């Protein structure tokens with residue numbers, strides 16, 4: 001086993017196999033959410049965990065607070081005791097009208 005580093009992609013499916021969760025936090029407003037990798041895979045595909053930092057946004061304000069901190073955390077770890085995990089309920093698609101002049 002090599003030491004983890006930023007250049008090695010670590011996909012969400014690998015995280016799931018390792019029973020790890022994704023901990024996403026905003027440094028600005030200290031919001032923090034733990035997600036199941038499988039829930040995030042439904043939204044982003046089986047992507048590299050680090051790439052989520054650029055794809056997810058803080059929901060506190062419109063437009064977010066810039067890059068979020070994304071970490072892997074073992075689901076059975078001490079830090080997760082008593083912590084809630086955010087589950088994906090549904091994915092809503094916005095209806096965008098496309099017009100044509102005739």
Ligand SMILES: [Zn+2]
Nearest residue numbers: 026029058065
């Ligand atoms: Zn924030």
